Amino acid sequence: xxxxxxxxxxxxxxxxxxxxxxxxxxxxxxxxxxxxxxxxxxxxxxxxxxxxxxxxxxxxxxxxxxxxxxxxxxxxxxxxxxxxxxxxxxxxxxxxxxxxxxxxxxxxxxxxxxxxxxxxxxxxxxxxxxxxxxxxxxxxxxxxxxxxxxxxxxxxxxxxxxxxxxxxxxxxxxxxxxxxxxxxxxxxxxxxxxxxxxxxxxxxxxxxxxxxxxxxxxxxxxxxxxxxxxxxxxxxxxxxxxxxxxxxxxxxxxxxxxxxxxxxxxxxxxxxxxxxxxxxxxxxxxxxxxxxxxxxxxxxxxxxxxxxxxxxxxxxxxxxxxxxxxxxxxxxxxxxxxxxxxxxxxxxxxxxxxxxxxxxxxxxxxxxxxxxxxxxxxxxxxxxxxxxxxxxxxxxxxxxxxxxxxxxxxxxxxxxxxxxxxxxxxxxxxxxxxxxxxxxxxxxxxxxxxxxxxxxxxxxxxxxxxxxxxxxxxxxxxxxxxxxxxxxxxxxxxxxxxxxxxxxxxxxxxxxxxxxxxxxxxxxxxxxxxxxxxxx
Numbered sequence: 001x002x003x004x005x006x007x008x009x010x011x012x013x014x015x016x017x018x019x020x021x022x023x024x025x026x027x028x029x030x031x032x033x034x035x036x037x038x039x040x041x042x043x044x045x046x047x048x049x050x051x052x053x054x055x056x057x058x059x060x061x062x063x064x065x066x067x068x069x070x071x072x073x074x075x076x077x078x079x080x081x082x083x084x085x086x087x088x089x090x091x092x093x094x095x096x097x098x099x100x101x102x103x104x105x106x107x108x109x110x111x112x113x114x115x116x117x118x119x120x121x122x123x124x125x126x127x128x129x130x131x132x133x134x135x136x137x138x139x140x141x142x143x144x145x146x147x148x149x150x151x152x153x154x155x156x157x158x159x160x161x162x163x164x165x166x167x168x169x170x171x172x173x174x175x176x177x178x179x180x181x182x183x184x185x186x187x188x189x190x191x192x193x194x195x196x197x198x199x200x201x202x203x204x205x206x207x208x209x210x211x212x213x214x215x216x217x218x219x220x221x222x223x224x225x226x227x228x229x230x231x232x233x234x235x236x237x238x239x240x241x242x243x244x245x246x247x248x249x250x251x252x253x254x255x256x257x258x259x260x261x262x263x264x265x266x267x268x269x270x271x272x273x274x275x276x277x278x279x280x281x282x283x284x285x286x287x288x289x290x291x292x293x294x295x296x297x298x299x300x301x302x303x304x305x306x307x308x309x310x311x312x313x314x315x316x317x318x319x320x321x322x323x324x325x326x327x328x329x330x331x332x333x334x335x336x337x338x339x340x341x342x343x344x345x346x347x348x349x350x351x352x353x354x355x356x357x358x359x360x361x362x363x364x365x366x367x368x369x370x371x372x373x374x375x376x377x378x379x380x381x382x383x384x385x386x387x388x389x390x391x392x393x394x395x396x397x398x399x400x401x402x403x404x405x406x407x408x409x410x411x412x413x414x415x416x417x418x419x420x421x422x423x424x425x426x427x428x429x430x431x432x433x434x435x436x437x438x439x440x441x442x443x444x445x446x447x448x449x450x451x452x453x454x455x456x457x458x459x460x461x462x463x464x465x466x467x468x469x470x471x472x473x474x475x476x477x478x479x480x481x482x483x484x485x486x487x488x489x490x491x492x493x494x495x496x497x498x499x500x501x502x503x504x505x506x507x508x509x510x511x512x513x514x515x516x517x518x519x520x521x522x523x524x525x526x527x528x529x530x531x532x533x534x535x536x
Contacts, residue, residue: 005479007034029399032445033452033477036486037514039536041093042493046100046530047072051508051519053463055126055133056443058511060168061104062133068118070111071135073168074104076510079534103515103532108171112164113137123186125194125439127214132174134194134214135164136186145181150228152321154340155205156183163192163201165220174218182206183344185324188463193438195327202325203227204343207278209325209333211360226333230279230363238276277318279363284337284356285317287365320354326435328386332366333358334435355434371431372424380431381413388436400441400461401449408449408478439463444509446516451478452485459488459507468503468520470495490518491529 052062061074145157183205185191208227296302320337342351357367384404420426447461472487490505514535521528
């Protein structure tokens, strides 16, 4: 911990004192207490685009055209201008410096969507090691689509969903992956998870987890599909068994005396095929049965427990569908199960849900929890970083504050627990964020709760729109609790003329520069107000 708040004294202290092992990055981040966005350009003259986010390494700014047909990629470039005189800080910025082009250089513009498709503006995943970007386009959603071909009744259908893998440095489209008549939840990356070079895509309509690998060459390669079948040879085994059954039935018919063949009413009737549950559902039920069986040693008590906890809820387990998936590591998936209504609802917090850990390599479940399980809550409380921190090759994402790595975030969790009237309800609310949405939190040091304090109702590291306010959002130093370090004010400088109009704001924080873009927009499709906050 630096003893002085003066940046020059901190630099000198860094020269003569070596930090303890493993703390060099944390010590370096403390300089952000001095390097804050101190100046705001209100209502910046900028292209009429939809701003998505900065990439995790800060190299690119992702934007989309308003008609959702075109991708535009920018690279941040710090503003520069000349000043004649002694006190340059007292001078106002020249008009050219107040434009969007003074801060960002356009890298490429790529038409992604066809005439009947639109870019999903809330979806974007970034592969930092190769600087690849994954985007999605889709056609219109059909809500009352018939459930055919093994589809789940009640789940909407989208005629065409296309994933585009691009090289961001030049906008070259490397590969595409197309899904037809399917439904994948693309809002805020909820239905897709990227872990290192592995990609998990959840088909809600057909209850299949598609595992793909992104090669260094830029190819999207199918690895496996988990759903109806779990192993690569499951389909081959079932088909060979069906053929053997058909051959056996035919041989039995041939052995029947000829004089009885003409009078046999079953000769022209097709052999009925068995109706199986999907492979992943079979494995889930087997795991639940085995876990319930092993909880009792006495044979009589074991049968009673099976009746109470397995057979009584058997149909409920059968009707569960996959909601959401995330990687825990390269071999294990955390899968959230629930009802059909909760899977397509915008707010699934009030629906019953279950969590399961699935090992892809051995095609078996290794854990199963209800969403009010204290054991899972205890694991989440102690090891929250393991749930949302990607592999070590993404340095920028390793400093996101959580209740397992930050004492202030842990105090907030404890305070929420003490205020809760029911502990099971508190556990449900806490575990509702699992599985974590991929790349949904900003790694900006200004959201580091060990450095700054702010009102999380107005702004947070989570990538979501917030209800806007005409008052500036204060970022207060943790070391000096009464001193605001900087303020972020979305919207016009003089405030909104109509206080009754509902406004929402979004904030794009650069991951390592004192640079913030705030976008305020109303619900009536008026032009948004874009402000740029930076250190002058």
